[in-house]
Amino acid sequence: MTAAAEPLLSRDRLSQARRVVLKIGSALLVDQRTGHVHRQWMESLAEDIVALRQRGVEVVVVSSGAVAVGRRHLGLPDGVLKLEEKQAAAATGQIRLAHAYQEVMAHHSVIVSQVLLTLGDSEDRRRYLNARATLDTLLKLGALPVINENDTVATTEIRFGDNDRLAARVAMMCGADTLVLFSDIDGLYTADPKGDPTARLIPEVRELSPEIRAMAGEARPGVGTGGMVTKLLAAQIAMGAGCAMAIAPGKPMHPLQALTEGGPCTWFLPSTTPRAARKKWISGAIKPLGSVIVDAGAVKALRDGRSLLPAGVTAIDGDFQRGDAVAVKTADGTLLGKGLIAYSAEDARAIRGRQSSEIEDILGYRGREELIHRDDLAID
Numbered sequence: 001m002t003a004a005a006e007p008l009l010s011r012d013r014l015s016q017a018r019r020v021v022l023k024i025g026s027a028l029l030v031d032q033r034t035g036h037v038h039r040q041w042m043e044s045l046a047e048d049i050v051a052l053r054q055r056g057v058e059v060v061v062v063s064s065g066a067v068a069v070g071r072r073h074l075g076l077p078d079g080v081l082k083l084e085e086k087q088a089a090a091a092t093g094q095i096r097l098a099h100a101y102q103e104v105m106a107h108h109s110v111i112v113s114q115v116l117l118t119l120g121d122s123e124d125r126r127r128y129l130n131a132r133a134t135l136d137t138l139l140k141l142g143a144l145p146v147i148n149e150n151d152t153v154a155t156t157e158i159r160f161g162d163n164d165r166l167a168a169r170v171a172m173m174c175g176a177d178t179l180v181l182f183s184d185i186d187g188l189y190t191a192d193p194k195g196d197p198t199a200r201l202i203p204e205v206r207e208l209s210p211e212i213r214a215m216a217g218e219a220r221p222g223v224g225t226g227g228m229v230t231k232l233l234a235a236q237i238a239m240g241a242g243c244a245m246a247i248a249p250g251k252p253m254h255p256l257q258a259l260t261e262g263g264p265c266t267w268f269l270p271s272t273t274p275r276a277a278r279k280k281w282i283s284g285a286i287k288p289l290g291s292v293i294v295d296a297g298a299v300k301a302l303r304d305g306r307s308l309l310p311a312g313v314t315a316i317d318g319d320f321q322r323g324d325a326v327a328v329k330t331a332d333g334t335l336l337g338k339g340l341i342a343y344s345a346e347d348a349r350a351i352r353g354r355q356s357s358e359i360e361d362i363l364g365y366r367g368r369e370e371l372i373h374r375d376d377l378a379i380d
């Protein structure tokens with residue numbers, strides 16, 4: 001992406017994006033009375049997604065709607081559902097929702113893949129790395145990941161509860177540079193326009209100041225669980241991960257096309273890139289549990305921005321699990337940086353100095369080629 005500080009039109013932002021996450025709320029997708037998905041609207045969205053993909057942009061969808069679809073099919077009453085009813089509704093609705101996506105994308109010969117995530121998956125580093133690798137692989141294979149919260153196993157305490165934040169975590173997880181939250185509203189206004197007709201749309205936010213936060217009302221009960229509050233929480237996660245976020249109107253047909261054609265929206269612009277934000281997170285926040293000692297060839301490769309392969313490793317210190325942070329050092333003890341390692345200490349010791357092609361024979365399973373992938377490395 002170009003420098004986040006430059007003013008850019010939505011069209012340019014989206015066409016210059018590399019990886020975009022689109023969040024679709026229940027109210028846009030599902031007829032609340034019948035529990036059916038709005039098929040025509042979905043088809044228009046599918047066409048927009050295909051157009052974006054044809055411009056070389058990778059697209060991930062985070063879609064709500066499982067509960068809204070499922071509750072009608074199960075004949076559950078209106079109003080607030082009990083947790084177990086909601087979970088039953090989600091289990092019933094999710095299969096129909098996924099099927100609807102599959103059908104609309106099949107018209108364009110796009111393969112849809114369902115990914116259901118919990119809060120724990122985004123917080124536990126091993127599960128996080130697994131989910132990230134799976135999403136990466138799906139995108140490389142040209143599939144369209146359609147993600148929702150795994151509502152049937154997530155209880156109140158361990159739920160995201162709103163897909164705005166889930167979408168922001170997904171954007172962070174897959175290193176997306178752009179997140180679009182399609183909403184029933186044009187963007188962030190100076191106050192809730194439903195209560196204040198003089199409220200003005202804010203086109204751009206560069207900092208989540210107390211003034212901006214004060215503009216968001218309370219989360220609304222009913223269909224969706226979000227409101228502006230959760231959208232600003234999502235903006236905080238996205239901006240911290242170097243990902244630009246838009247709140248844009250999703251109700252009209254072709255919502256993505258409308259956005260690229262200069263339709264109204266609010267852009268939340270980060271001051272960093274996804275790559276820089278991730279490196280900062282790795283080098284700052286996480287305590288290394290061990291060290292990997294590398295040879296002169298590996299030092300050069302790492303300084304050139306490449307991944308660390310087992311072949312360049314001479315020794316392993318400490319005890320750690322896959323996904324933990326380790327220090328990367330030269331033989332004389334000079335600290336080169338930090339990284340998230342793809343193998344446990346025991347397995348790393350077994351494959352150090354060996355070719356990646358030998359990993360399966362040595363360990364009995366086929367792990368990653370890299371001991372530390374370059375995306376997981378912060379070299380000083």
Ligand SMILES: Nc1ncnc2c1ncn2[C@@H]1O[C@H](COP(=O)(O)OP(=O)(O)O)[C@@H](O)[C@H]1O
Pocket residue numbers: 025026027182183184185187188189190191192193194215216217218220224225226227228
């Ligand atoms: N400052 C604000 N600007 C815009 N909308 C606001 C604001 N404060 C509260 N809202 C309310 O938030 C709603 C959007 O949240 P929500 O309905 O949960 O979104 P969605 O279901 O589309 O994800 C708007 O319809 C609006 O009533």
Ligand SMILES: N[C@@H](CCC(=O)OP(=O)(O)O)C(=O)O
Pocket residue numbers: 024025026027063064065066067068090148149151161162163164223224225226
């Ligand atoms: N996971 C839930 C969605 C929860 C949610 O965030 O809904 P919404 O506010 O409509 O995006 C479902 O699929 O019904």
